Amino acid sequence: VLLIPIMLLGIAIAMVRRSSNTVLSSNTVPSSNTVVEGPRTDAPMRLLRWATGLLSAQRSEWGQAMLGELGSIEGRGRRWRFTIGCVGAALLLPPWERAGAGVLAMFALAMGGLGLYASVIVRYGLGSKSLVGVAIVSIFLLSSALAALVLLRRPGIAVPGLLGGLFAALVWLAASGFTFFNLIDRVWPAWALPVLLIAVPAVIGVLGTLRGGSAAAGRRTARLAGISAGLGVYLYGTLAVAVLGAGGPPDDSGFSANYKIDDRLGNNLIFYLAFLPLVTATIGWSAAAITARIRHLPDDADATHLPATSYVSTATAYVSLPMPMPYNAEPTVRGGVAAWPRSARVGLVSVAVAGMFALAFTTGLRG
């Protein structure tokens, strides 16, 4: 109950911060580079613009080439086909550098978690209904690994994100005393909840922002940290279930052994593969937004700088243009929360803060 308003607060802060910075960054783009009559900004163009942002700096020219080509393609079907192909290429185009090892590690964690989950089902004979669970776990693990792949390709995110994930995972394991039972039944000391849910994500968000020099870097670092920590702790938790089964201190719940194992597997999924990444990303997001506001850092440092003019053309028939158009530069459009009056945005944050304190107070009274 307490966490929902905390996450709402995080989202509210981040939205307000992001909105104000959208306007700020669009105003700071040099006028000579502003797209006055730029390419069509339909869904394929937006998708491709996002995907080409994942390319390393030395490949940015190819991202611009894809965008330029898409700008000349007519027909919705053709544009989508071209875009989807280019998105795949942008995701996989080398060099991967440090990100390659990170992606391998993430997929290894995901596959390890899935393999252990399947082995527990087979070993304890949990029945055919558990196959639905395998499908759900597969979707979660694959989505997490793919999300990690996208974040790892972002310049300057891989190392702090993975280190943040390692840090978060270690704190989660330390809170359980590095014991299997405490982890899968979530037996935590009193200090654990505020540290796990607020302090650790906030530290990751703050450090990611300071290191990356922008709120976006902090957000991405927190997201990658959350995903990688989630994958790691989930693997550890599934290993705990594989070792303990229905074992542990005696209880009088009256549930069958299979029910307990199934319950533990399900709780692992919800807590470590969904909740942990979500809370780390959300609180880290708001911490990044606050840090950027306090330190006067831009929302996204990449979006306000043009790609390097690193190539030399040997053209004779055409004029050589170094990185001709800043496709990453968004036009000045105030939408969503940014279009709200400042008082309304402050009100949104105030309501979230008030709700958080009210619920915290109510929870305290009950406790």
Add this chain to the structure above:
Amino acid sequence: MQRNRPPSAQTINVLRALSADPVQWRYGYDLATEVHLKSGSLYPILVRLADRDLLETSWEPGQGSRPPRHLYRLSAAGRDYVATLAPARAGKTAAHRRSRLSEA
């Protein structure tokens, strides 16, 4: 370290399409259409060719709302490479045919 693996059939198709008129600059989309390649396959091939200095690239200025487009053509090294490629591939194909005939 850059590896110089033998070119794939798709890469050879791209090289042949470019070598049909080596002086002519080509658009990526037109090239993909001509050699029946998806953009997801074409661009990695173009990147590899450019990395190996077999390809020259340039930009065509945008016109009105049309954005600038990237252009490609074979470099001198690329033309030489295609020239050496054709006999080698032809020789390889002939040898393959001979071995199949002898097996028959």
